[in-house]
Amino acid sequence: MNSDAAGLTWDLIQEARARIQGKVHRTPVMTSETLDSFAGARLYFKCENLQKGGAFKARGATNAVFSLSDAEARNGVATHSSGNHAAALSRAAKLRGIPAHIVMPNNSPKAKQASVTRHGGKIVFCEPTLEARESTVARVIEETGATLVHPYNDLRVMAGQGTIAIELLEDHPDLDVILCPVGGGGQLSGIAVAAKTLKPGIRVIGVEPAGADDAARSFRSGHIEPMPNPKTIADGLRSSLGPKSFAEIRRHVDDIVTVPEEAIISAMRRIWEILKIIVEPSGAVAYAGIVAESLPVKGQKIAIVLSGGNLDLDTLPWIS
Numbered sequence: 001m002n003s004d005a006a007g008l009t010w011d012l013i014q015e016a017r018a019r020i021q022g023k024v025h026r027t028p029v030m031t032s033e034t035l036d037s038f039a040g041a042r043l044y045f046k047c048e049n050l051q052k053g054g055a056f057k058a059r060g061a062t063n064a065v066f067s068l069s070d071a072e073a074r075n076g077v078a079t080h081s082s083g084n085h086a087a088a089l090s091r092a093a094k095l096r097g098i099p100a101h102i103v104m105p106n107n108s109p110k111a112k113q114a115s116v117t118r119h120g121g122k123i124v125f126c127e128p129t130l131e132a133r134e135s136t137v138a139r140v141i142e143e144t145g146a147t148l149v150h151p152y153n154d155l156r157v158m159a160g161q162g163t164i165a166i167e168l169l170e171d172h173p174d175l176d177v178i179l180c181p182v183g184g185g186g187q188l189s190g191i192a193v194a195a196k197t198l199k200p201g202i203r204v205i206g207v208e209p210a211g212a213d214d215a216a217r218s219f220r221s222g223h224i225e226p227m228p229n230p231k232t233i234a235d236g237l238r239s240s241l242g243p244k245s246f247a248e249i250r251r252h253v254d255d256i257v258t259v260p261e262e263a264i265i266s267a268m269r270r271i272w273e274i275l276k277i278i279v280e281p282s283g284a285v286a287y288a289g290i291v292a293e294s295l296p297v298k299g300q301k302i303a304i305v306l307s308g309g310n311l312d313l314d315t316l317p318w319i320s
Contacts, residue, residue, distance in 0.1 A: 008158050008189060008248050010197045016063040016159040017166060023066070023095060024058045025051050027164075029171050029303075034274050039290050041297040044172055045271075046164060049279050049309030053087045053115065055236075056161060056187055056307050057151075061088035063160030064149045065096050073098050075145035080104070080126070080133035082235050083112025084282075084308050085151035090121030101146050103137045105129075109235060111312045130226070130240065152184030153242025162190030168303050169198045176300040179286040181307050182206035182215045182256060183237035185245030191305070192252035206249070206256035207289040209233075209264060214240045216256040219249065233261055233317055236282030236308060255295070259285060263292035265317045271306065280311040 030045045048056035065077060076099030079089050086102040093100035102121040104113065105128035116123055126136040141148055150157065164187070169175065178195055182188045185206075192204040208215050212230035224246055230238040241249070249256075268284035270291070271277060286304045290297055 007244070008155055008162070008193045010193065012155060012159040013162040013166070013190065013194050016059070016156070017163045019066050020059055020062045020160060020163065023062050026167055027051050029168070030275055030277070032274055035270070039297055041299060042301045043290070044168070044175065044301070044303045045275065045287070046168055046303055046305045047277065048164065049277060049283050049306045053084070053091050053119070054308055054310040055084035055088065055283075056164060056305070057084040057088035058091065059163055060154075060157030060160035060186060060190070061085060061149065062092040062095070064154060064156040065089065065092035067156045068147060072147045075147070076100060077149045078103070078137055078140050078144065078146035079149050079151055080137040081151045082108050082238065083115070084236055084310060086121060087112060087115035087119055087310070089149055090116050090119035094120045099146070101140045101144055103133055103140060105133065109310070109312050112310050115310060150242065152186030152239065153244050154186070155244060158186045158190040158245060158248070160190070161187040162194035164305060165191040165194035166198065169195065172301070172303065173199070174301055175199070175202060175303050177203045177205060177297070178303045178305070179205050179207055179289055180305045181234070181237055181282055181285040182208050183212070183282070184239040185215060185241045185249055187305070187307065188253060189245040189248035193248055196252045203254045204252065205254055205289070205295060207286045207294070208256060208258050209237055209285060210258040210260050212238050213258045215249070216258050218246060219253070219256045222250070232264075234264060234282040234285055236280065237285060257289055257294040259288040259292045259294055263288040267291045269318055277306075278309045278311075279306050280308050281317070283308040
């Protein structure tokens with residue numbers, strides 16, 4: 001049986017951890033008595049906004065690129081992404097010495113475009129629809145011979161993201177819950193597999209913008225319900241679930257809750273003001289689940305994944 005047929009396994013996540021060691025950060029976990037008092041719970045913020053390239057995507061992209069054989073890597077890699085995976089793949093490709101061809105929606109944040117360029121990625125713009133992204137990257141692959149590294153529907157990417165949970169549970173083995181943003185589901189699925197392997201009783205919950213609630217609807221219905229026109233400030237969470245990530249989410253995730261836009265903005269600002277660190281809207285979504293009181297948290301020990309910190313500082317949502 002090939003690894004894709006077996007789905008995401010603990011062995012793949014352990015291999016990813018060894019492969020990316022020294023190439024990505026072991027990110028810190030921050031706490032705040034003030035934020036604990038607001039929530040009535042102990043909160044542990046996993047700061048993937050301080051990761052290489054400013055987002056958790058460095059883990060999966062690095063694992064995927066360094067998993068490739070020399071033949072697979074010869075013509076470089078390609079992907080479509082609104083930004084964080086694009087930058088992460090560009091960085092990983094640069095580390096390996098191969099080109100990265102990046103398809104980005106033409107409304108991607110300028111800061112994320114700059115990050116791709118800074119890491120040597122070659123950008124091809126497309127219309128901001130999933131269909132346009134997929135058709136454009138298919139054309140790029142045909143023209144270049146590059147190998148696709150999908151932003152989330154890829155076991156190598158999912159395995160890399162799962163290393164977040166290993167670090168969390170090594171640092172804080174008594175956690176009750178992990179809250180994680182969900183867009184395409186690569187991070188949530190990887191974290192869920194790793195967390196449930198290490199601590200079967202832990203609860204893993206996805207948090208999603210109400211204006212891009214395909215994962216919550218899919219989780220309830222049992223089949224993927226795409227979001228054709230997502231409307232949310234959290235640009236990193238506008239993608240729909242992939243079949244591979246959804247399969248693991250169905251097996252291992254306990255719940256997916258949604259949050260309104262105002263809670264995302266409030267969470268983002270509160271993290272900036274109290275933790276003194278920069279998070280992008282997508283990175284604040286898990287904490288928005290607590291701000292919006294979308295789930296019971298009183299008295300629990302809760303890890304919150306701050307998934308990224310890349311955004312345009314000229315367009316902060318609380319500045320008119």
